[in-house]
Amino acid sequence: MFRGILFAFLGGACITLQGVANSRISHDIGTWQxxxxxxxxxxxxxxxxxxxxxDGDLGGFRKVKPLYLAGGAFGSVIIFSEVTAIQTIGVTFxxxxxxxxxxxxxxxxxxxxxFGTSKSKMGAAQFIGLALMIGGVLIMKx
Amino acid sequence: xxxxxLLAVFAGVMVxxxxxxxxxxxxxxxxxxxxxxxxxxxxxxxLACSLIFEGSRTFNLQxxxxxxxxxxxxxxxxxxxxxxxxxxxxPTFSVSITLTAQLGFALLFDTMGWLxxxxxxxxxxxxxxxxxxxxxxxxxxxGGKKGAKAKTVAANQ
Numbered sequence: 001m002f003r004g005i006l007f008a009f010l011g012g013a014c015i016t017l018q019g020v021a022n023s024r025i026s027h028d029i030g031t032w033q034x035x036x037x038x039x040x041x042x043x044x045x046x047x048x049x050x051x052x053x054x055d056g057d058l059g060g061f062r063k064v065k066p067l068y069l070a071g072g073a074f075g076s077v078i079i080f081s082e083v084t085a086i087q088t089i090g091v092t093f094x095x096x097x098x099x100x101x102x103x104x105x106x107x108x109x110x111x112x113x114x115f116g117t118s119k120s121k122m123g124a125a126q127f128i129g130l131a132l133m134i135g136g137v138l139i140m141k142x
Numbered sequence: 143x144x145x146x147x148l149l150a151v152f153a154g155v156m157v158x159x160x161x162x163x164x165x166x167x168x169x170x171x172x173x174x175x176x177x178x179x180x181x182x183x184x185x186x187x188x189l190a191c192s193l194i195f196e197g198s199r200t201f202n203l204q205x206x207x208x209x210x211x212x213x214x215x216x217x218x219x220x221x222x223x224x225x226x227x228x229x230x231x232x233p234t235f236s237v238s239i240t241l242t243a244q245l246g247f248a249l250l251f252d253t254m255g256w257l258x259x260x261x262x263x264x265x266x267x268x269x270x271x272x273x274x275x276x277x278x279x280x281x282x283x284x285g286g287k288k289g290a291k292a293k294t295v296a297a298n299q
Contacts, residue, residue, distance in 0.1 A: 004230030005239055011223030012243025016251065018216045024257040025213060028205035032192035036200070039188055041214030043181035049174050049218065056172015061179065063170040071163030074156045075184025076191050081153040088146030090262050095248040096275055097147055099241055101154025103282065106161065115162050125285020132278030140271035 016095060022079055023086045035079040068115075093140060100133045177221050181214075238283045245272045 018038075025034040050058065061069055085094040107126060113119035160180075167176045192200040227236040249272055255261030262268075 001230070004227050004236065007223045008227030008231060008236040008239035009243045011220055011227055012240035013247045014216050014220045014223060015240070016244050016247040018213075018220065020251050020257050020259060021213045021216060023259065025210045027258065028207070029203055029210070030192070030196055030199065032188055032196055033200055033203070034210075035188035036185060036192050037206075037210065038214045038217065039181050039185040041211055042217040043178060043185050043214070045215055045218045046174060046178040046181055046221070050178050053174060056175040058171060058175040058178065060170035060172075060175065061167070064167050068163040068166040069179070070183065071160045071167070072180035072183025073187035074160045075180065076187035078153050078156045078160070079184075079188070080191070081149040081156070085146045085150040085153065086259075089143060089150070091248040091251045091259065092245070092262070092268055092272065094146065094150045095244055096271070097150035098154040098157065099244065099279075100275075101151040102158045102161075103279075105155050105158035107282075109158065109162060116166065117162065123286035126282050129278045129280075129282025129285060132281060133275045134278075136271045136273070136275030136278060138271075139274055140268050142267055 016091065019082050019086055019095070020091060023083045026083045026087075031080050031083050032076070034083065035076050038079070039075055093137070096133075096137050096140065100130070100137065103133070104130060173221065173225055177218070181217065234283050238280050241279050242276045245275060248272075 022034050022038060025038070029037075050056070082094065082098065085098070107122070107130075109115060110117050110120045111122050164176055164180055167179065171179065189200070224236070224240065227240065230236070231239070249268055251257070251259060252262040252268070253264045
């Protein structure tokens with residue numbers, strides 16, 4: 001249980017660190033270049049781990065819809081947008097807005113069962129949660 | 143300001159889509175093969191954009207500091223942590239903690255101005271705002287019917 005909390009917490013810390021590190025690198029070599037290099041080194045590392053642990057099957061891509069396989073390419077515009085946002089409005093505001101948009105879109109996709117997700121109903125709690133999140137962003141900008 | 147906000151929202155929308163697409167890929171390939179694939183696609187797309195928008199400046203890397211070459215490892219750390227967190231705690235609790243940590247560290251980075259960020263003076267409004275957002279996240283995730291099941295493989299966020 002404690003280990004789980006630690007992993008989840010460190011994961012979140014690393015996500016933010018990644019955005020900040022990308023901003024730092026972009027400042028020195030350019031944003032597209034930074035996106036290229038971090039994903040190249042990440043790819044090499046992930047490939048090594050995959051070859052080492054051999055769980056799953058890289059060849060399984062034949063069974064995946066091309067649209068889903070192309071999702072990885074979004075990484076380029078995600079990094080570019082996040083870095084530019086951090087450089088203009090700061091880390092806290094960027095991460096807040098990003099997370100709310102992310103949760104809302106994930107929720108809508110689930111709600112309507114798009115992309116083969118199982119439909120889930122929207123409860124009052126989700127509306128209240130979203131309202132609070134948006135309220136939180138407004139408080140920051142008061 | 144408005145442009146920054148718009149870009150952050152756009153990034154969030156793309157992360158949501160990518161997470162779902164990655165989950166679809168995960169089913170057939172497993173998490174490490176998926177992560178490898180996703181980062182490769184991201185690398186190719188970024189290189190293409192760099193060549194289109196920056197031309198030969200793409201390879202102008204004199205300003206590189208040694209640690210920049212290792213920054214990609216952070217993304218690999220993210221995948222390991224998220225996969226293990228979800229395995230131990232289940233997605234709802236694990237993702238709520240991850241989102242909270244993301245926001246907490248964002249505030250910390252702004253306040254401390256680490257990694258050459260422009261220091262943003264600590265402001266109680268920021269802390270209050272983050273606290274309210276975290277409360278919203280927990281209500282959203284735990285409230286009533288099982289809502290969004292955001293899952294692993296968020297390699298690029």
